[in-house]
Amino acid sequence: MAPASPDSVASLPSLRVEGVVKRFGGLTAVNGVTLELKAGECLGLLGPNGAGKSTLIRSVVGRVIPDVGTVSVFGEPADSSGAREALGWIPQELALYPKLTCRENLEAFGLYHGLRGAALKSAVEWCLDWASLTDRALEPVLHLSGGMKRRLNMAAGLIHRPKVILMDEPTVGVDPQSRNRIFEMIEMLHDEGVSMLYTTHYMEEAERLCDRIAVIDHGRIIALGTRDELVRNAFASRSEVIVRFAKTGDGVDGWVKERAGVLEDGTARFTIEHANEVAVLLDSAGKAGLELADISLRKPNLESVFLHLTGRELRD
Amino acid sequence: MILPIVRTGLIALRRDRGAFALSFVLPIAFFSIFAVIFGGHRDSTPKVKVIVVDEDHSTASQRLIRGLEREGSLAVKEKPAAKDGVEQTDYTATTAEAAVKDGTAPVALIIPHGFGENPISFGAPGENRPTIQLLKDSSDLIAAQVIEGMLQKVAMTAMPDVMAEQGSKYLDRFSGGFTPAQRKRIDGGLDALRRLENSDEQSSAAGDSNRGMPVAVATRDVVGENKNNPMVSFYAAAIGVMFLLFTASGASGALLDEAESGTLDRVLSSRVTMGNLLAGKLLYSMLLAFLQLVAMFLWAWLVFKVDFISHIPGFVVMGISTAFAVGAFGMLLASICRTRAQLGPLSTLLILLMSSVGGSMFPRYYMSEAMQRAGLFTINAWAIDGFTKVFWRDEPISHLWPQVLVLLGIGIVFWAVARRLARRWEYS
Numbered sequence: 001m002a003p004a005s006p007d008s009v010a011s012l013p014s015l016r017v018e019g020v021v022k023r024f025g026g027l028t029a030v031n032g033v034t035l036e037l038k039a040g041e042c043l044g045l046l047g048p049n050g051a052g053k054s055t056l057i058r059s060v061v062g063r064v065i066p067d068v069g070t071v072s073v074f075g076e077p078a079d080s081s082g083a084r085e086a087l088g089w090i091p092q093e094l095a096l097y098p099k100l101t102c103r104e105n106l107e108a109f110g111l112y113h114g115l116r117g118a119a120l121k122s123a124v125e126w127c128l129d130w131a132s133l134t135d136r137a138l139e140p141v142l143h144l145s146g147g148m149k150r151r152l153n154m155a156a157g158l159i160h161r162p163k164v165i166l167m168d169e170p171t172v173g174v175d176p177q178s179r180n181r182i183f184e185m186i187e188m189l190h191d192e193g194v195s196m197l198y199t200t201h202y203m204e205e206a207e208r209l210c211d212r213i214a215v216i217d218h219g220r221i222i223a224l225g226t227r228d229e230l231v232r233n234a235f236a237s238r239s240e241v242i243v244r245f246a247k248t249g250d251g252v253d254g255w256v257k258e259r260a261g262v263l264e265d266g267t268a269r270f271t272i273e274h275a276n277e278v279a280v281l282l283d284s285a286g287k288a289g290l291e292l293a294d295i296s297l298r299k300p301n302l303e304s305v306f307l308h309l310t311g312r313e314l315r316d
Numbered sequence: 317m318i319l320p321i322v323r324t325g326l327i328a329l330r331r332d333r334g335a336f337a338l339s340f341v342l343p344i345a346f347f348s349i350f351a352v353i354f355g356g357h358r359d360s361t362p363k364v365k366v367i368v369v370d371e372d373h374s375t376a377s378q379r380l381i382r383g384l385e386r387e388g389s390l391a392v393k394e395k396p397a398a399k400d401g402v403e404q405t406d407y408t409a410t411t412a413e414a415a416v417k418d419g420t421a422p423v424a425l426i427i428p429h430g431f432g433e434n435p436i437s438f439g440a441p442g443e444n445r446p447t448i449q450l451l452k453d454s455s456d457l458i459a460a461q462v463i464e465g466m467l468q469k470v471a472m473t474a475m476p477d478v479m480a481e482q483g484s485k486y487l488d489r490f491s492g493g494f495t496p497a498q499r500k501r502i503d504g505g506l507d508a509l510r511r512l513e514n515s516d517e518q519s520s521a522a523g524d525s526n527r528g529m530p531v532a533v534a535t536r537d538v539v540g541e542n543k544n545n546p547m548v549s550f551y552a553a554a555i556g557v558m559f560l561l562f563t564a565s566g567a568s569g570a571l572l573d574e575a576e577s578g579t580l581d582r583v584l585s586s587r588v589t590m591g592n593l594l595a596g597k598l599l600y601s602m603l604l605a606f607l608q609l610v611a612m613f614l615w616a617w618l619v620f621k622v623d624f625i626s627h628i629p630g631f632v633v634m635g636i637s638t639a640f641a642v643g644a645f646g647m648l649l650a651s652i653c654r655t656r657a658q659l660g661p662l663s664t665l666l667i668l669l670m671s672s673v674g675g676s677m678f679p680r681y682y683m684s685e686a687m688q689r690a691g692l693f694t695i696n697a698w699a700i701d702g703f704t705k706v707f708w709r710d711e712p713i714s715h716l717w718p719q720v721l722v723l724l725g726i727g728i729v730f731w732a733v734a735r736r737l738a739r740r741w742e743y744s
Contacts, residue, residue, distance in 0.1 A: 113586045
């Protein structure tokens with residue numbers, strides 16, 4: 001089966017989310033999100049658990065009806081049949097039939113998407129091959145390893161070869177080896193020009209896989225750009241100093257705040273313009289009687305950006 | 317170390333409210349049902365229905381009928397119930413036989429011409445004795461025996477003068493004749509008996525049915541005379557329907573599993589709509605139920621010699637109707653419950669309740685009138701009635717319309733409610 005090509009719709013964004021708000025009772029899960037997924041792009045949605053990533057994805061795929069806002073896929077409303085066929089959704093849960101084999105699961109979801117005959121057979125073979133499950137095709141899902149189940153879960157979302165794929169934390173609970181395999185699968189899709197919206201709370205995944213990253217917190221997009229743009233916007237040319245205290249007693253909190261740092265779990269982070277500012281910090285800590293376990297200087301990353309923007313760790 | 321284990325178990329039980337309720341509610345519910353059916357606190361006494369045809373229209377035949385009517389355990393019918401307010405004519409031998417065949421009553425008595433001339437006789441076989449015809453449906457193992465015993469009892473208690481008169485005739489014939497004085501005293505005694513009978517004061521007089529057979533009775537099976545075992549086809553349907561209900565609730569429970577695992581969301585994000593999904597699940601449940609019935613009746617055919625082959629058209633009609641109602645019942649249960657854990661206790665409770673009241677555990681004609689009426693609110697009762705018509709009464713398919721209509725109606729209503737409740741899965 002030929003890879004999905006965005007050529008015919010190149011002029012339109014693959015996906016456009018505009019002003020989406022979704023409330024559950026008193027909780028606003030998504031709070032006025034606007035974003036655009038370009039053709040062939042992998043856009044990361046980075047945020048901690050409970051930030052609203054899954055709700056946003058479910059709004060796009062039609063499983064949640066937004067209170068306000070619109071979602072369009074290649075210019076068509078998300079609930080149109082055209083949009084539905086263009087979208088592929090890989091949910092966070094293992095949404096599979098456990099007693100059916102890998103092949104039977106893929107056939108079932110293929111049939112649900114209207115595939116029949118040779119088209120279905122070819123799509124199933126492609127998915128098994130893509131997920132490296134051809135040799136386990138006849139194995140019931142129940143007997144697969146966690147990583148294999150994850151890969152099949154992803155393959156089931158691609159059975160109708162969608163042009164836009166929504167991946168909701170596809171590596172949750174997966175061991176590092178299987179995670180690498182999943183990254184390779186996603187990179188393969190990226191190389192084929194498929195547009196992807198990828199949610200994660202792992203900074204490393206977003207940095208490796210995504211062309212652009214939207215940082216989401218409390219249902220709002222608080223930053224959007226490439227990895228370098230996000231870091232540059234947050235830190236300019238500054239570096240980050242990480243200070244770990246041997247003892248976090250009285251005075252640490254005040255000392256960190258005085259120097260515009262952020263303290264989390266006995267570790268303080270500061271931003272500096274020049275390397276010689278490290279010596280100033282060390283001197284000041286010594287004078288304040290604070291005992292340091294170690295100190296390091298590093299270039300800011302996405303985690304630093306998130307901490308800088310929200311005052312919280314990404315994994316909170 | 318033992319008590320912490322007990323404590324953990326109790327905490328888990330408290331959290332699982334369904335199982336907690338089931339462990340208390342289910343035994344009490346079933347105890348109450350069985351107590352109502354078989355216990356002393358009946359809302360009404362179960363009566364054996366008997367159709368009586370009086371071809372003789374004599375004083376003796378009328379007294380016999382009135383005697384039967386006075387028996388609290390019998391419901392005597394001489395004519396069908398009024399139809400559209402129009403009084404029906406009395407049963408004849410032909411219509412009474414048809415009524416037994418269609419299940420209106422399990423027994424019919426035909427009192428023949430000439431009964432009044434010699435209502436009670438003790439002669440040897442071959443003598444000219446008017447014989448009452450007892451037509452019975454052999455699927456009811458008890459009714460015919462009850463009626464036969466009652467008939468003998470009533471003959472003695474409702475017509476004591478006739479019995480005494482017959483006795484004195486025999487004595488007169490075999491003893492060489494009474495003297496005029498003896499004859500006078502005997503006639504006086506018979507008059508006293510007649511007056512006593514007419515005074516209606518002895519309606520509760522106890523008779524001894526073991527003292528002989530003063531009324532000649534010829535019994536004939538009009539339903540099931542060629543059947544191998546009267547109860548096999550009944551239980552094939554009765555037990556079959558109960559397990560169909562369990563299967564359907566289990567099958568539809570897959571919907572709850574899919575909702576919990578997220579598979580339902582994935583399915584609904586494809587071209588499949590909630591309507592498609594529920595219809596597919598219903599069709600699957602129906603197919604499963606129908607195949608279960610086929611297996612049940614094939615087994616009954618092979619092992620118990622139930623005549624399955626010649627009843628296939630009726631079986632298919634009843635099988636599809638029952639499978640539809642049962643499948644929709646399963647969908648309704650699944651749509652009411654939030655989790656599989658809720659579905660288990662609720663379905664067990666409802667299915668056992670419906671099965672006991674609806675006749676899957678024992679025939680409804682053993683139950684009180686009120687319980688029999690309550691049974692009409694169950695799928696079991698209508699399905700069993702339909703299968704009984706097909707396999708026991710050999711009725712044509714056209715006679716199945718009440719059962720088919722009710723089962724389809726139940727299915728449509730359950731399906732509509734299930735569809736409405738399933739909207740919660742469509743969007744959030």
